[in-house]
Amino acid sequence: MAAIFLFCLWTSICHAQPLAEKVQEHIFPNGLRLLVVERHNAPTFSAYLTVGVGSVDETNGDRGLAHFLEHLRFKGTEILGTRNFTAEKPLLAAIEKAGDALDDLRRSPNVDPKAMSALEDRLHALQQKHRDFVVTDEASNIYARHGGVGYNAFTSKDLTSYIISLPSNKLELWAAVESDRMAHAVLREFYTERDVILEERRRSYDSNPDGLLYEQLLATAFTVHPYRHPIIGWPSDIRNLRPRQAREFMHKYYTPVNTVIALVGAVDFDEAVAMVGRYFGHLAAGTPVPGVATVEPPQRGERRVKVVFDAQPKLEVAFHKPTLPSRDDYVFDVIDQLLGQGRTSRLYQRLVVEKQLAAEVSTYVAPGSRYPNLFVCHLVPRHPHTVEEVEHALYEELDRLSRKPVNDADLKRVRNRLRVDQLRSLKSNSGLAGMLTYFQTVAGDWRYLSEYDRQVASVTAEDVMAVARKYFTSENRTVAILEAKGQQP
Amino acid sequence: MKKCWVVTLVGLALLAGCTLSHRMEHPDRLTFAPLSFELPKVERFQLANGIQVFLREDHELPLVTMSAMFDAGSINDPPDKSGLAQLHSSAVRSAGAGDRSADEVESTLERIAADLSINSESYATVLNLSLQTADLDEGVGLLADMMRRPHFDPQRVELARRRMLESIRREADSSSVLAQKTLVSALYQGHALGVMPTLETVKAIKREDLENFHRRFIRPDNMWLAVSGDIDRKTLENLLGHLFESWSGVVPSFRQLEPLPLAAAPAMLLVHKEIPQTTVLIGQRGIKKDDPDLYALRVLDFILGGGSFNSRLMQEIRTRRGLAYSVYSSFQVGRRLPGLFVAGAETKNATVAEVVGLMRQEMENMTREPVSEDELTLAKDSLINSFVFAFDDSHEIVSQTMRLVFYGYPEDYLDRYRERLAAVTAKDVLAAARRHLHPEAQTIVLVGDPEHPAELAKQLGLPLENMGPFNGDTAN
16 A cells, blocks of 8 residues: 655746645555545535546457447446346346347348347347336436536547546545446446447437548558547447447456546545545456557558548548657647647648638647557638648648747747646646546556646757658648538549 | 555555445445535625626636626627627637737737637627736736727738638538527527528628727626636736726617517428438527526426436437437526527437427426426435535636626525525426426427428428528528
8 A cells, every 4th residue: 555645746947836736646455546636615526537448449349349338337236227136137138148149130141030020029028128127327316416517428549537526525425336336337228328329429420520530530540550440439340249248348447457536626635545445445456458569550651531521621631640758749749839729820820811721720639649649630621712722731831840940939939838728727626637547547647747847848949840850741641531522523 | 754654544444444344335325424515705896987897816826717798799780790799709809909910919818828719699798818827917908908999900800700701601511500500590580589690691791890899889887807816806906997997988878678579380490411310409489587487497407308317308218218319408598588498319310200209208298297206306406416516616606606797697596596496396397397398389400311301290280391401602
């Protein structure tokens, strides 16, 4: 048991690090890590429970599983969400058997429609019977009654987070519900939830031009690394996910050794350590997520992809880059500000204000940060200007960045912006809790945040030029174009 | 180091104490200490020229946040110049002010890493500014220049207009935006609230319209200002005195709110798009903030479709049947004129009729049977116990107080909010549903490629209006 207190670690040369002073940390013997920031200005706290498992940890055959599990882990446990688990259990097994048989049949070459419809009826009848046992969304009900807000979860390429904010006297409620979920989640209502996820996919991708464009950009820029697959999974992946796969994946990885918890708000650190220890301390450590061995090979030439859709044209241009904590990643954060953030940024100035070719420009890093990722430029042409004109203007700016050194005032402005934005992000309990678990998970240490200013401060004009020259090449480029339906040549 | 010892011991003792009983108990058996909570205080004062100021000090971080409201909403837009308030907001922000050109404004804001946005709503123009304490003079000085000496540099006004035109041209790309606009236009037909900016109306706005708008509305006696963060009252008073004291306004001409005309007959409006999923929006006119059923309707909202996973719509349509990812409903409380009741979902084209039927069924149930005691308790407990989250952010505390004053909410609104909710009975909810929820009179918007829309319209007794494929250029 190690209790670590972090008072100002950086007897800093410039100014005090507000974050390092505030975070208190405790690691339990089973590997579970707890981060606490005490802040007593309102009687509330926010909790982030982040598991370092995301869609990147899936393989062929279980794609979409991390996100699916995120949904299923809201369905209760052996004590929540059920009227009588002992009596419910055999019914769950029967539903799984019927569902598996049906899925097998759907994939077989010569489907007998009669057999299919008989199985569908059987599954439906079992599901109807099962309803008598289900207490629908009981955890959600309990949290709501106790004043919880923002009860939710999200899955990214790199991780899954379960979040809630509660009045400060409900810390034990949180510990009880979440430790029960970690130890005893029951994945009920599997097949209905699979349909929900297909609707989610239709909403975010298949009916959404921005979603489709982004999906195609990633699938084109990455050829072998799992970052190429959508978090939600491809439609056929989702349709073929099985309950057994979900259980096995969960029992292995959704465990203390892969988990970091952040509690931010009116929480006492000593009490929090005691409470989390009491509810999570006895749980088995579980299997550390092995990490992805596949490395995306260097790109050997430009890749282009088009999405034809009933929508106005748009353009995304992506370049492969290393991820944190590499030096180049910090340089890219500076480039991101210089090029695409705010109205003084170069792309905005040149493409929106001066040439008026584009209505919107932005830049971002995607799709994750545990593995080498992409620097992406998102460009919205202004009618009647075309994606070709906008693309050409973008390359001129990228070229300028690699040939002319940035002036000191611009560099100073960018550093100041990154520092003040980080300060702003400390304002909300939930935002801070999210950042702490995020960087603990993807960077391996939340202190990445408190060292960030110092790293960025050391980025020079030469660094910017060198990185731009190295990565903004046509060989390293993927271009995804949204083309209006009916306007193809 | 002493502290470490204590923690370790407490941790060990508790671990030892519970190793024998890892069997989980139902969380309902837990008991909790009572939560002591008092409504946070907000300082309030008025400058001689009329600006009403609200302040909440919070010195945790070296940051100050400000929000200002002007009684200047898009509801005042002339119908043939719809978009005026919005273009004004973006031109004030981006077309130069005081001694600074447009570019100098941007570089000043960026040098001090300030965030500044100006937006227009139905009844107000709203400004938000976030900056470091050290940059207060410069940042607020710039803000004062925007209010008092905006340039409306013609080239930058053109740029703002062109960007607005492009975003209108792209509205149809998003089913949800398209559905929302179609529904609001239909329900407020014949009133300024139902007029949406088009390419034509935005092109018709002249620079002098912006100047007139500014003269008419952006005045100290028409301004409310909420300030939070690392600043004390004396500093704020000095700063505002220095920057705004000599700013005087004209006494506003009394403006009458045009009442809503009778609602158009309900219809099913279909916007055809070749996509696999249809966005469904169902709506009707709703209530104003002073409606006596306000609290009963908040409870109704939670139970019907506002309570996320605990709502009937979510449980019936998503959880039990897997027909949608998102499904919800709410009475949007009108601040001055009646707001709208809107229920929405997205479902694959083949199950549109089923989802519309279920949504309507749930709404009808609300008007037929009283809600159960369990549902009532859950809704009330949730609304009452989560009330504390309206106050977990200092800027939310102070800007909420400003909004309540701006819209003329009763003085005791926050003080008595919880007790008024607590008093709501199942009978009240039923009566409020019968008074305000009229499924048969609701208009339905479908955006997508739903199967058999004509049959569905017929079955619901609604005329089907085909809105045709939306195209940003139609207004040309």
